Amino acid sequence: MKLPICLISEDNKALGELKQQLEREAAYAVESKVYGYGAAFDWLRGKSGPVVAVVDLSRDPEGAFAIAAEIKLKLSNVRLVMTSPSGNPDAILRAMRSGAEEFFTQPFDWAEVLKSLDGIRNKIDLHTSRTADRGQIIAVSSNKGGVGSTTVATNLAASLVAHKKSVCLVDLVLQFGSVTSFLNLEASYTILDLVKNLKKIDPMFLDGSLVKHASGIRVLAEPFYAEDARRITAADIDEILEVLSQFFDYVVVDTPKEFDDILALVLDKANMILFVTEMDVPSLKSAHRAFELFNRMGIYEKKIRLVLNRYIKSKLMSPESAEKALGAKVFWTLPNNYPTAIAAVNQGLSIQECDPRSDIARSYSGLADAVLESFSIAGATRRDGVEKRVGLLNRLMPVRGLLK
Ligand SMILES: Nc1ncnc2c1ncn2[C@@H]1O[C@H](COP(=O)(O)OP(=O)(O)OP(=O)(O)O)[C@@H](O)[C@H]1O
Ligand SMILES: [Mg+2]
Structure with missing residues (x-):
């Protein structure tokens, strides 16, 4: 089954390239739109199965962290990934504290991105098959x-x-x-x-x-x-x-x-x-x-x-x-x-x-x-x-x- 990916940014350009690349991958169903913060939450709320949300920090970091916090608090099926043009350790640390599993620095290193998404996919598979009921x-x-x-x-x-x-x-x-x-x-x-x-x-x-x-x-x-x-x-x-x-x-x-x-x-x-x-x-x-x-x-x-x-x-x-x-x-x-x-x-x-x-x-x-x-x-x-x-x-x- 394809893993849905929702791209979230206040700046369509930043994630445009990522969207194009993901569309070529059979394992992922990338959403046709890059959503703004507000619209993204409504879209995610409508999903019940596992979904990956890639939140872009480049335009409005505070707004991005706010949506990340809301996602982690309310939507347990969403796996959070954050991205920004700077690989600054403070931003990465803050992203981790917000519950992000991965952090992509822009411009995207496509091999890294794919490896990270495959890692998330594997974890989802492991949890839904072996460990749905784990202690x-x-x-x-x-x-x-x-x-x-x-x-x-x-x-x-x-x-x-x-x-x-x-x-x-x-x-x-x-x-x-x-x-x-x-x-x-x-x-x-x-x-x-x-x-x-x-x-x-x-x-x-x-x-x-x-x-x-x-x-x-x-x-x-x-x-x-x-x-x-x-x-x-x-x-x-x-x-x-x-x-x-x-x-x-x-x-x-x-x-x-x-x-x-x-x-x-x-x-x-x-x-x-x-x-x-x-x-x-x-x-x-x-x-x-x-x-x-x-x-x-x-x-x-x-x-x-x-x-x-x-x-x-x-x-x-x-x-x-x-x-x-x-x-x-x-x-x-x-x-x-x-x-x-x-x-x-x-x-x-x-x-x-x-x-x-x-x-x-x-x-x-x-x-x-x-x-x-x-x-x-x-x-x-x-x-x-x-x-x-x-x-x-x-x-x-x-x-x-x-x-x-
Ligand atoms: N609530 C308590 N009231 C009184 N004594 C207690 C209480 N809890 C633990 N103790 C006593 O304190 C002592 C130390 O407890 P314990 O060995 O559990 O600590 P620890 O942090 O595991 O120590 P260690 O550093 O040796 O691993 C023991 O003698 C234990 O019985
Ligand atoms: Mg002890």
Whole structure:
């Protein structure tokens, strides 16, 4: 089937050449007109299947970004591409933040344009065939040791299971992960076995590779030996998360604190990032640096959720002041309850199993409700903004460069 393409510009000339070239391609059905911003939205709204919108920034960039925002907000079937005569990194970054999957610099490099459109086409095919019903990937992240990311990942997973969802908890703290110790599990196989057998993974193989906790969570353990972490690449993780999300409603990932290619991949791929911090000044400073990094990476900010852990009411520091410091809304606060948190870990139980009536168990149940509600609000737009944009990201600035 031909993929419809709508060209959107306030200047007919800019996209005229693109239109002519696309008309020669059998795989694409380019709209006969170059639409102005207002008319384009009405045209797009009338389409129900996948469609590519190419928005030109050359005449009126602000108007172009406004239409892009409206498209991403309201039309989940539209794949956004932006184009301008300048390949200025600021414009590319802003386009990415607006949800563009590709950016074409004018004059058009036809081979590049075609390659990018074919990439979008492949993603659409993949999603409509294999993955119409795929699960959601939730990355639990923090950049400061001990703030509670493993506790949040483990107990969110348990609460989602209690909400009758199938959940796989993945320990991506590949060197010294602690999910199996938190849940007192003995794994016979680890993520390394999946990596070594990527091409052979089928439901039976997967079933055998995941260890089961009494709560119902399935766990993909970290490698037995820390030195084996080096044998696992971001591409392996990409494939593993892809497979797991086809078998589970939710894939909850405990992530390392140090930034590397694997973390970049996971943050980009996740449908939701729960960023965990505490409310003391050093934690908030670290969190601020992480948010700046997310921003530089072009991570889609609407998928980031701020979680305040070990919350204690204080006159000196309130959730509002944390919000002000970080420029982000607090999604959830978890109360400080060390006796229950530690009793659960020491018995290899989830907090809910350990003490279901505690304030912290109830708060985790509320967190799961809030997460589920976020996804149900996102509804049809569930993968909005979280497609594989690593290619575009890399083109803009190699991930390693961000670390410097
Ligand atoms: N809400 C809470 N109230 C009290 N204690 C908590 C709470 N959440 C976590 N803890 C405790 O804080 C400690 C650190 O938690 P956890 O190991 O989950 O943090 P982390 O960010 O994963 O640490 P690491 O940097 O080692 O990976 C643990 O002892 C845990 O039981
Ligand atoms: Mg941890």
